[in-house]
Amino acid sequence: MDAASFLPVDRMALFNPKRSDHAPRILLLYGSVRARSFSRLVTQEAARILEAFGAETRIFNPSGLPLPDDAPADHPKVQELRSLVQWSEGMVWCSPERHGAMTGIMKAQIDWIPLSLGSVRPTQGKTLAVMQVSGGSQSFNAVNQLRVLGRWMRLVTIPNQSSVAKAFTEFDDNDRMKPSPYYDRIVDVMEELIKFTWLTRDCAGYLVDRYSERKESAEALSARVNFKSI
Template sequence: MECHRRILMSVSFTNCYSVFLNRKCSRRRQCCSSKSKYYCCNWKDYQPDDWIARLHWKEVTNNNKNNHYEESRQEPVISPRILILYGSLRQGSLSKALAYEAARILYKLGADVRIYHPQSLPVQDPQYETHPKVQEFIQLYNWSQGQLWCSPVHHGSMSSVLKNQLDWYTFPPSGRTVAFCQVQGGQLSGAAVHHMFTIALSLNMIIAPCYLIVPETFREFSSEGRMKAGPYREKLVQVMEALYKLTCITNQQSPFFMESQLEYLT
């Protein structure tokens, strides 16, 4: 219940409340049919008591309703476009399982979510720029407004699988939002998150104010690849909520964040 209470909170950003309350089911069905290649939730496959299915945004009550909310609810709905990258090729990868769990949450919140699968992506080299997996990655990169990076810890850093994906960025993703998730088999360490943070800073990305580190990740997932109840699952909800809200805000002012607004007077 504590997990649910965290998500039941009122927000006060201009233009965000309409995104929270006015999502259309028909739009989601179209999303499922056209983007299933990358991943899209189909809630008919889940039981009504699924923990993610029970998440919802708090309705405006008479106690906290005001003109600001009423005006924002009338504006068009624009679902933030979020690309998820994970850093493992191993079958049964827990970083991939966490990426899918994050995608389920973001989709439930109202985002347009796609997961890029890095299998067969060549090592970064200009001679491979026309490779189909490279072109697919660049298209998703250009499509995205926000991103989630999820990596295991390899030799005290992020995995080379995720780093290779980031190396294929043809130009810095300035103005895009990003959040981080780290999985590891051992005790708590922030090595991968630290290096992802450094890379995001160098790319001029807008970093979410919280991140997730899951130590001994094998203990936190069921055999079906679903995250067990506990503090790390609650933290994942918190991080996805922050990424969703931040992307909604920056999306409303996309040119301002993604293009330089300063010049010298002549």
């Protein structure tokens, strides 16, 4: 097989994409429905930071989202979530750590997001930042799990991450995060997310283009042509 056949047709797309001029679109998900949810408060702080960096943000409220497979896909909350995922160019996932893992509420949201919707792959090639909050000492169990899911969903999961220990001590009476190294780290993570989103959003199709899928498509097309010629 000729080496050129391994390469996508438009090899220069990575270096000279047509650049979008709209604000980066970032969807934020959090993993608790408590009245004073610290994952929600951290998510709201992240949204404010992203907007300061020039992003357009939307936060999905998971309250009322059914368990996966416990309702049809046309459930209003499922449709709302999927519509927001398709709208987004990047995402932030923030979960509390519960029993050493992400919460079921966080996982349910991710499980309702399909790898494909018809011919559209709603997550592939988009950026992702992962964060967690803990009630006790700092841990990284939830963010590690979220990274695994991010890779599975074919998201460009950025290197930086945030884990806020004893989150209940990090907010004032107005539910705003106090100045601290934890807050500074969230700023770092959101800045990195914006940079990766700017760099990749216009060439995501090129970055996730795969030889095996091009080969499969070519074989399917050849089979259709041969069938029609019979």
